[in-house]
Amino acid sequence: MSSFGALSTLQYVPGDSFLHRVDPRSKYGFVASYSISLVSSHSLTASLIYTLVALFLFLLSKLSLILLWENLRAFFVVILILNYFQVALNGIEAAAQITLKLISFILMVMLLLSTTPPEKQMEGLRKLLSPLRRLGVKTESCAVMFTIAVIYLPLLMEDLMRMMQAQRIRGPRYGRWNLAWRGRDMISLLTPLLLTIFRRAERLSDAMESRCFLPGSERTVFYQLKLDRRDIIVLILALLIPFIQFNFE
Amino acid sequence: MRGQFPKYRDKLSPRTESASLKARVGANQTKTLVTIAFLGALTALFQSAGGFLPGPGYLLSPLSTAPVVLAALISLRSGFTAYALSIVLLLLIQPSELIVFPFTTGLLGLALGFSIARSKNRIQIILFSALALWAGIALVLYAFRFPLLGPSVALRFDIATATYIFLFSLLYSAIWTEISLRLLARLRKSVLSPQIRPLLKNGEDDE
Amino acid sequence: MERKAVGGITFSIPDGQFAAIMGPSGSGKTTLGQLGAGLFMPETGHVYVDNTPTNSRKFRSEISNKVAYVFQFPEHQLFEETVFRDIRYGLRRKKYSELDITEKVKDAMECVGLSFEAYKDRSPFQLSGGEQRRVALAGAIVLEPKILILDEPTSGLDPLTRGKFLALLSTLQRTKHMTIVCITHHLQDALEYADRLVILNNGRLVYDLKPAEIRYALEDPAIALVPTPLLRFRKELEFFFPGKIDSELIQENKLLAFITDRLMRIGDEP
Numbered sequence: 264m265s266s267f268g269a270l271s272t273l274q275y276v277p278g279d280s281f282l283h284r285v286d287p288r289s290k291y292g293f294v295a296s297y298s299i300s301l302v303s304s305h306s307l308t309a310s311l312i313y314t315l316v317a318l319f320l321f322l323l324s325k326l327s328l329i330l331l332w333e334n335l336r337a338f339f340v341v342i343l344i345l346n347y348f349q350v351a352l353n354g355i356e357a358a359a360q361i362t363l364k365l366i367s368f369i370l371m372v373m374l375l376l377s378t379t380p381p382e383k384q385m386e387g388l389r390k391l392l393s394p395l396r397r398l399g400v401k402t403e404s405c406a407v408m409f410t411i412a413v414i415y416l417p418l419l420m421e422d423l424m425r426m427m428q429a430q431r432i433r434g435p436r437y438g439r440w441n442l443a444w445r446g447r448d449m450i451s452l453l454t455p456l457l458l459t460i461f462r463r464a465e466r467l468s469d470a471m472e473s474r475c476f477l478p479g480s481e482r483t484v485f486y487q488l489k490l491d492r493r494d495i496i497v498l499i500l501a502l503l504i505p506f507i508q509f510n511f512e
Numbered sequence: 513m514r515g516q517f518p519k520y521r522d523k524l525s526p527r528t529e530s531a532s533l534k535a536r537v538g539a540n541q542t543k544t545l546v547t548i549a550f551l552g553a554l555t556a557l558f559q560s561a562g563g564f565l566p567g568p569g570y571l572l573s574p575l576s577t578a579p580v581v582l583a584a585l586i587s588l589r590s591g592f593t594a595y596a597l598s599i600v601l602l603l604l605i606q607p608s609e610l611i612v613f614p615f616t617t618g619l620l621g622l623a624l625g626f627s628i629a630r631s632k633n634r635i636q637i638i639l640f641s642a643l644a645l646w647a648g649i650a651l652v653l654y655a656f657r658f659p660l661l662g663p664s665v666a667l668r669f670d671i672a673t674a675t676y677i678f679l680f681s682l683l684y685s686a687i688w689t690e691i692s693l694r695l696l697a698r699l700r701k702s703v704l705s706p707q708i709r710p711l712l713k714n715g716e717d718d719e
Numbered sequence: 720m721e722r723k724a725v726g727g728i729t730f731s732i733p734d735g736q737f738a739a740i741m742g743p744s745g746s747g748k749t750t751l752g753q754l755g756a757g758l759f760m761p762e763t764g765h766v767y768v769d770n771t772p773t774n775s776r777k778f779r780s781e782i783s784n785k786v787a788y789v790f791q792f793p794e795h796q797l798f799e800e801t802v803f804r805d806i807r808y809g810l811r812r813k814k815y816s817e818l819d820i821t822e823k824v825k826d827a828m829e830c831v832g833l834s835f836e837a838y839k840d841r842s843p844f845q846l847s848g849g850e851q852r853r854v855a856l857a858g859a860i861v862l863e864p865k866i867l868i869l870d871e872p873t874s875g876l877d878p879l880t881r882g883k884f885l886a887l888l889s890t891l892q893r894t895k896h897m898t899i900v901c902i903t904h905h906l907q908d909a910l911e912y913a914d915r916l917v918i919l920n921n922g923r924l925v926y927d928l929k930p931a932e933i934r935y936a937l938e939d940p941a942i943a944l945v946p947t948p949l950l951r952f953r954k955e956l957e958f959f960f961p962g963k964i965d966s967e968l969i970q971e972n973k974l975l976a977f978i979t980d981r982l983m984r985i986g987d988e989p
Contacts, residue, residue, distance in 0.1 A: 376604060405593075408597055412556070413553075422795065431758075457578075464546040464550055468546045
């Protein structure tokens, strides 16, 4: 059942917009600066402007509105609850402000994730985190683990679905509220899955080692990240963002 | 299940269960790496299952504790790596779960794994994990002011509510302690027997 | 990334038939098998098992009783602690007595060729591939289904085990009157054992033939079917003795019998 392709579990949407072509590191910088400014701003006008910025970027990315809705839907309940509390405690203006902030934050993160393929993200993170190596954090191994996890996620999902199907078809489940049997069912689902994982891990690690993989060694990368004109623009904008709110405070 | 308690207390000694797992997986660095990657992926998969599985996917979310427990049994560092990896993966797949996982199911997994590897009896395990879970929930409810347990639970510190939450954590971690130990026992029987490698090659042939 | 796996297929399998569903990888064979077992529901159209639709909740348990599905990879199906408990899994809701259950499990195991005593307490994860498949099969037939759907049951098995497995399926078909649907891409096996070949391509049904009619499918360049050695041999024979090789002689034993017979006759002629 390959209806779930390798990338459909992630939020990345392939495309060719301006945002897609920007280096992930600049994007991270921009989002970081934006988020910090967003969180620390206290005026409604500033929040409004930030939201407009986010919306503008969204239009720039040529992503579909449905995607936006899907993402927001998950937080819908959160937004509602937050609104309720804020209106009750602090008034409508505060509620509007916090809603705008939340929406624009979600939008920015969604843009970041949807316009950067996981390989580039991984590479971007790796480069950004490389100074941490001096502190003893093994960034190379982390990068490898991340890649493996991302690649195997859909495969594991397929295995999980097959196992659930197999159990379902071999016998009906017990009622939901029978706790002991629910526990048993969970264990029966977990055991074969975990065993599959262990076996696969053995095979994969053997295969990797047979290709001279050594944990912690220097590795070369397929996707070389380069900063170009676009990224400089983005980085300059990132630096300018905090000034928006200084204007309105 | 109640009646079997006395039997199991003797049979399932937490330390021995985890020791064999550690020996098998922890020996080889690459294998540990790959295993942790898989466990992290599985954790993220379970936790976010509600989002893309047809049918009752959300029922799978609590299962994300199990792989974290296993990872933490290999070594606390591995557990933490798997935990962090799952968080990053969840960020990519289903960011809305990031409010739940690090403070509840994931934290519980770490605490369980840590205590199973070190304690001798179940009471210690249950208490420690319950405390960890309670601390996690409390952090989200009171410090972040996020209605984790639904809109009806008060966001201001209140002794009565806090006690209820603690009792709930106690119950939940007791259930998970039991599940983890039984799971370990089963895995131990199936995986950790040295017979498995040669048998994989019997009767199988490339056409 | 959704893609239509199968579309526009209409056919039915009568009782007691051994049908082989074939086609290149990605042609939708597995999906078709899963639809047949009621594992998931078609978006349009209907699937009926014994005239009950698979998407009716009321008859869900009836349908699961009648159809058994064996997955391509046994590790997706086996999960209990011991072989005995795994095979028994399907019966747990049926309210049989312990003795009855043991009898049935023993029966099923003997049927697939696993000695009851030797295997009942072993962990399914420690068995070899062939043994695991047999356990999975036993777990399916212990329910005494009327229809058995198997997904690539012989992939990864050595030739001897493969032959035994298929012979076992054939026996089940004859003695227990089970309808057997085998998803496979192995033409030779299908020709030997199946009564009917259903060939898919790109999610569509392209051929529905008896084994003797296989040449129509072979001549079609769109279908990735390679003639088996036996078929090639037959073709050579036809070349030398045009018109004398009956199209029904598609199975190995029949062909051999025919040749032996002719050779004997040659020996008799002056």
